[in-house]
Every structure is written in C-alpha cells, then in structure tokens.
Amino acid sequence: MSSSQRPESLRAGLRRRDGTALGVVAVTVLALALRLFELGDRVAHWDEARVGYWILRYQENGFWEYSAGIHGPFFGIVNRVLFELFGASDFVARLPVAVVTGLLPLAAWLYRDHLRDSEMVAFGLLFAVNPILLYYSRFMRNDVLLAAFALFALGFFLRAHATGRPRYLYAGTASLALAFTTKENVLLYLLSWLGAAVLLLDHRLFLARNEEREWTGVLADALADLGRSLASWAPHLLVALVEFFAIVVYFYAPRRPGPGTGIVDAVTDPTLWPAVVGEATLGSWNEFTNTWLGSQGHPYLPYFEHYVTVLEQGALPLVAFAVVGFVAARYVDERPRDLVSFAFYWGAVGVLGYPLATDIKAPWATVHAVAPLAIPAAVGAGLLYRWGREAYEHDDSSATLAAGVVVLVVAWQIAVPMVGAVYVHPQDDTMIPPLGEQTDNHIVQFGQPADGIGPTLEKMQAVARTNEGTDVLYYGHVNENGDYIFYVRDEGDNDRIPAASGWYNRLPLPWYTELADAEVESTMDQQDLEGDLPPVVITRSSKRDLVSARLEGYRAYDEELTLWGSETTVFIEKRALREARSDSA
Structure with missing residues (x-):
C-alpha cells in the first residue's frame, strides 16, 4: 500500500468509528x-x-x-x-x-x-x-x-x-x-x-x-x-x-x-x-x-x-x-x-x-x-446486517428481500411484547397484541397490583392529607392457616425490617399511605367499627359486607393488591373525599 493510500484508509476508518460512536x-x-x-x-x-x-x-x-x-x-x-x-x-x-x-x-x-x-x-x-x-x-x-x-x-x-x-x-x-x-x-x-x-x-x-x-x-x-x-x-x-x-x-x-x-x-x-x-x-x-x-x-x-x-x-x-x-x-x-x-x-x-x-x-x-x-x-x-448490506450492494434482490423479511419478523417479535407488556398492559396478567388474540403476560410478576387501582390510591391519599387524627383503619382477621391478615398489634413494628407478618398483606398500600404521611391503625375487633371512624377503612373483600353494614356515608372500591387472589375493599368517606377535592381545587 502506498503512503497516500494509508492516510486515506486511516481517515476512512476514523470516519467509520465516529459514525459508530454516534450510533x-x-x-x-x-x-x-x-x-x-x-x-x-x-x-x-x-x-x-x-x-x-x-x-x-x-x-x-x-x-x-x-x-x-x-x-x-x-x-x-x-x-x-x-x-x-x-x-x-x-x-x-x-x-x-x-x-x-x-x-x-x-x-x-x-x-x-x-x-x-x-x-x-x-x-x-x-x-x-x-x-x-x-x-x-x-x-x-x-x-x-x-x-x-x-x-x-x-x-x-x-x-x-x-x-x-x-x-x-x-x-x-x-x-x-x-x-x-x-x-x-x-x-x-x-x-x-x-x-x-x-x-x-x-x-x-x-x-x-x-x-x-x-x-x-x-x-x-x-x-x-x-x-x-x-x-x-x-x-x-x-x-x-x-x-x-x-x-x-x-x-x-x-x-x-x-x-x-x-x-x-x-x-x-x-x-x-x-x-x-x-x-x-x-x-x-x-x-x-x-x-x-x-x-x-x-x-x-x-x-x-x-x-x-x-x-x-x-x-x-x-x-x-x-x-x-x-x-x-x-x-x-x-x-x-x-x-x-x-x-x-x-x-x-x-x-x-x-x-x-x-x-x-x-x-x-x-x-x-x-x-x-x-x-x-x-x-x-x-x-x-452485513449479509443484507452485502446483498444490497451486489444487487442481489432475493437475498436483500430475505434479509428484510427477517428484520421485520424480528422487529415484530420485539415490538409486540415491548409495547404490550411495558406500556399498554404493565399491570395485567394478559395482553392483547395488535392483530392478535389475548395472550398471557408472562413478563409481569404476580406481586404487581392489577390495573385500575391507581384512582383509588389517589383518593385515599387525598383524604389522608386533609384529615386530622387516624387516617386509615385496617380491619383484619386470621385466615384458615392461622396467619394475620392486615392486623398488626403495634404499628411501630413496621418501621424496621422485617415488619409484622400481617403488614405484608397490605402491600403496596403502605408505600402510598406513607407518601401521604397518613396515620394508620388496625383492628380485628368489630366494636372498633362503631362510632367515629377514620375516613378510610380497608379490609379483605371477604369481610366487605360485615364492614359495610357498620359504615354510613362511605363508598366502597374493590381492588386487587396483586394480579389476582387478593381482593381488597377500600371504603372512603364521601364527605371527606368532597372536602379533599375542594381543598385541592
């Protein structure tokens, strides 16, 4: 290679590397x-x-x-x-x-x-x-x-x-x-x-x-x-x-x-x-x-x-x-x-x-x-990429078309789960891809709350921010395995890792109540559902009727705290919600 060719080759290599860096x-x-x-x-x-x-x-x-x-x-x-x-x-x-x-x-x-x-x-x-x-x-x-x-x-x-x-x-x-x-x-x-x-x-x-x-x-x-x-x-x-x-x-x-x-x-x-x-x-x-x-x-x-x-x-x-x-x-x-x-x-x-x-x-x-x-x-x-580029440079239309088809198939295989799981159905156990039938969403894990809970969380936080005293009351129980659900004897036990066992069933609600600086209590005693109650009462949906019968002026919101199997009802006092909305207006 001549001396004039070497600098030109070097310049071409640098331009190629610059293009790669920009890419x-x-x-x-x-x-x-x-x-x-x-x-x-x-x-x-x-x-x-x-x-x-x-x-x-x-x-x-x-x-x-x-x-x-x-x-x-x-x-x-x-x-x-x-x-x-x-x-x-x-x-x-x-x-x-x-x-x-x-x-x-x-x-x-x-x-x-x-x-x-x-x-x-x-x-x-x-x-x-x-x-x-x-x-x-x-x-x-x-x-x-x-x-x-x-x-x-x-x-x-x-x-x-x-x-x-x-x-x-x-x-x-x-x-x-x-x-x-x-x-x-x-x-x-x-x-x-x-x-x-x-x-x-x-x-x-x-x-x-x-x-x-x-x-x-x-x-x-x-x-x-x-x-x-x-x-x-x-x-x-x-x-x-x-x-x-x-x-x-x-x-x-x-x-x-x-x-x-x-x-x-x-x-x-x-x-x-x-x-x-x-x-x-x-x-x-x-x-x-x-x-x-x-x-x-x-x-x-x-x-x-x-x-x-x-x-x-x-x-x-x-x-x-x-x-x-x-x-x-x-x-x-x-x-x-x-x-x-x-x-x-x-x-x-x-x-x-x-x-x-x-x-x-x-x-x-x-x-x-x-x-x-x-x-x-x-x-x-x-x-x-190199195969397709070489086919294009050599005017090999068949190979160029084949490479293009492979690229489109690959792009489709990436785009469908990317758009479906990441942006359209990030909280669903199923998703409906474009031009396709409903399919299981395997990328989303079970501990993800089901879609639709967001507005209820916003209402709960809005009420907690404007209320004085206890903001949220969990009504808990003991399940068939002897585990506490929602109930915690001392809420201070949740400040450090690990929390009390009944606390974990509440997730992800504690994150959102803490963001709102809400004061939280829990009970398993039906008598605690009498009298002047906090503006937010939360229980498993299996206890919905029992709690609802003791509440007046509350609206019930049924939600899933996981993808399935964690049916939970959030009761929010209508008057408190109206006041929270008027304060934020």
Whole structure:
C-alpha cells in the first residue's frame, strides 16, 4: 500500500468509528427515552412498595442496615438522597434504575476491541429495546442494575487489559463494587465468570492440539502470562482493592440514630471503625448466608419451564441471535472470539442455573441470562446486517428481500411484547397484541397490583392529607392457616425490617399511605367499627359486607393488591373525599 493510500484508509476508518460512536450515543438516547417515558404511571409492585416504605421510614427515624430479605443496600442509600432532593414518588424511586440501565448501551463502546462496529450498535440496541430488560429497567428492583454494573465492570476490565491504563481498572472496580451493593447473586456472576474463563482456557488447550503443541506448555505459558500481568499491575490492584472495600463498607455500614456503631458515629469517633467495618463485611456476609444459602427446596422442572416461557415471550429473538452469534464466532471466524464465547457461557449458565437458585417463579430472574446473551446476540444481529448490506450492494434482490423479511419478523417479535407488556398492559396478567388474540403476560410478576387501582390510591391519599387524627383503619382477621391478615398489634413494628407478618398483606398500600404521611391503625375487633371512624377503612373483600353494614356515608372500591387472589375493599368517606377535592381545587 502506498503512503497516500494509508492516510486515506486511516481517515476512512476514523470516519467509520465516529459514525459508530454516534450510533451508540443515539441508541443510548433512545434507551433513556424509553425508560423515562411515563416512568411513574405504573402502581408500585409489592417489592417496590416495601423497600420504598422502609426508605421513607429511614428518612424519618435514621435507621437503616443491610437485610438480605430485600437484597443489597443500594436503594436505601441512593434513594434516600433522591427523596430528600426531589421528593418521594414512584417516578423518583425508579429513576436510578432507569438512568443506569438507560446508559448501558454506552458500555458497547468499552467492547470495541472485541466487537465490530455493527455489533456494537446492535449490542446497544438489544439492551435498549429488549422487553424484559426494558420492563425491569422501569422497576425499583436490583436485577437489571446488577447486570448493568457487571457489564460495565467487564468492559472496563477488558479496556484495562487492552490499553494498560489504570483508570479503566479503577472504573471497573467501582462498577463491580456497586454491583455488590445491589443483590447477593453477584456471587453467581463471579462464579459464572470463573467457569467461562476455565472454558476459554480449554479453547486454548484445544487449539494447541490442532497446532501440534503440548497442552502442558500452553497451560504453563497461560499461567506465566497471568503471573506477569498480576505482578505488573500489583500496585494498582492494591489500590483497587482498597477502593472496592471502601465502596462496599460505605453502602453496607449500618445507619443508626443515637450513639452506637453506625457509620455516622464512626466519622466523629474513629475507634468505632473496626466495629462498623466488621458489620459491613462479616456481619453482612453472615446475614446473607443465613438467609439465602442452601437449597431453595422446590422442584427444578416447573421453575425451568416458567423461566423458558418468559424468555420465549420476552427474549426469543435475542436468544436466537445469541446462538447464531456464538456459532458464527466459534466456527466461522478463523479463531473463536473470547468475549463472545465468554458471554454465551455466562448466559447459558443463567438459563440452566437460575430456575434452581431462585426462590419464586420470578420473570426478573431471566434478566441474568438475557443481559450477557446480548453480547453474542449482537454478533448474530451484526451478521444479519452485513449479509443484507452485502446483498444490497451486489444487487442481489432475493437475498436483500430475505434479509428484510427477517428484520421485520424480528422487529415484530420485539415490538409486540415491548409495547404490550411495558406500556399498554404493565399491570395485567394478559395482553392483547395488535392483530392478535389475548395472550398471557408472562413478563409481569404476580406481586404487581392489577390495573385500575391507581384512582383509588389517589383518593385515599387525598383524604389522608386533609384529615386530622387516624387516617386509615385496617380491619383484619386470621385466615384458615392461622396467619394475620392486615392486623398488626403495634404499628411501630413496621418501621424496621422485617415488619409484622400481617403488614405484608397490605402491600403496596403502605408505600402510598406513607407518601401521604397518613396515620394508620388496625383492628380485628368489630366494636372498633362503631362510632367515629377514620375516613378510610380497608379490609379483605371477604369481610366487605360485615364492614359495610357498620359504615354510613362511605363508598366502597374493590381492588386487587396483586394480579389476582387478593381482593381488597377500600371504603372512603364521601364527605371527606368532597372536602379533599375542594381543598385541592
């Protein structure tokens, strides 16, 4: 190549990379827009409501410590600040997830040493529009946050290896530490990474046989390279280790009012730091192991079937592209592509392992397979793009038409569940796709209140804000299993995790009553339904007639606190509602 040709080739390559960077940024803007649009419209899921309630109580009483029952402390620490700055609401509660995952397509640029230009754009686009990732990116849960931080961490670490620049190591360490603050199954991520790395080493040993090299020599060379790399990075690794534990301790350290071993006390009394660090590390580890380690005690196949069903509805094109991308990268390219194989193994472990690891049939568990599979899926999608482009450039009308048909089919398979589950039916157990028949909505989890409850919650909050004294009275009972429903002996028991057992049946109502600063009481005594009652009375619909007979001037609203099977009646005093409306007018 002549000297005049080289600069022209370089300029063309830079223009192509600039175009790719702009494409990644455009996809990121799309991802953020899809996540922020009507973010606060869906009524809070049970999980969102209980965590949100305890964050509000944390604002009030200053008490917060790690509890494995609600996973990592990320939301408690971050959302408390956001609530203080912007006020508490469904929108603000979900904002960290929406923003972090909306920025996730930018992670594609970190993988530029391992993905082609078209694959990087496809990578970002798959994250932006995949129905499962999108739905749970608009949700105050840790799962997509964990996946996002892990993918950022992996990308930063790969850049550190490729460039030798320590700043990428520190950025990756911060991302990994934040992943540890989200959910305990970050440990499963690390195990998956270790297993995938072992399989990549097996790639090397297999190729060595084909190249007539001794596998023992290849293994020795790999270990020697690893040792040299660790030695050269040793000072930065030590700093990164300190950085990691600083972030983890900050998030996991207990917050407690008054004298004690909280992190605030340790700032003014350095002698408390050993106790604070111990609670944040060993104490949190003991809490985690006592809660989650061990068999979940359920049959595997029904959970696996549910997992696959959710993937089929919300990620079928992505999974299909992942298989194509993995096969192409492994068998069509000259050598297997490490990142593609690594991510495919990581995702495949998720498909097989999470049905065993999860304690309930939860659609959000599929996030931990979908997210890593997006990398080989981007390779598969990029292959389709290049095939179609080459067919168009060579005037091959048949191949161009075929590629176009495949793109339309894939777009339809993504758009239908995305629009249906995320925007049109985010609180329904069924959805009606365009030009289709009603189908089960597998992406929405059972703890989501059924559609239609929103106006009743607004009325309840409006009345509570204008009333003096007790605002809400729950009439509870004991069910056939001996469990308390709605009734709590002392409402103060709900201020910390865990709450009284009868409180959980109220979800998501406590989040909304707390937002309205409502004073709440409960009873199981029918005599308490006599006389001057609060403007809002809530009971299970099975007790509707009993309660209604003792109320005068109330209107009943029948709602479902979950998708089904939690029929609840909210009685709101008509006079109080009129006064609340006149005050707001």
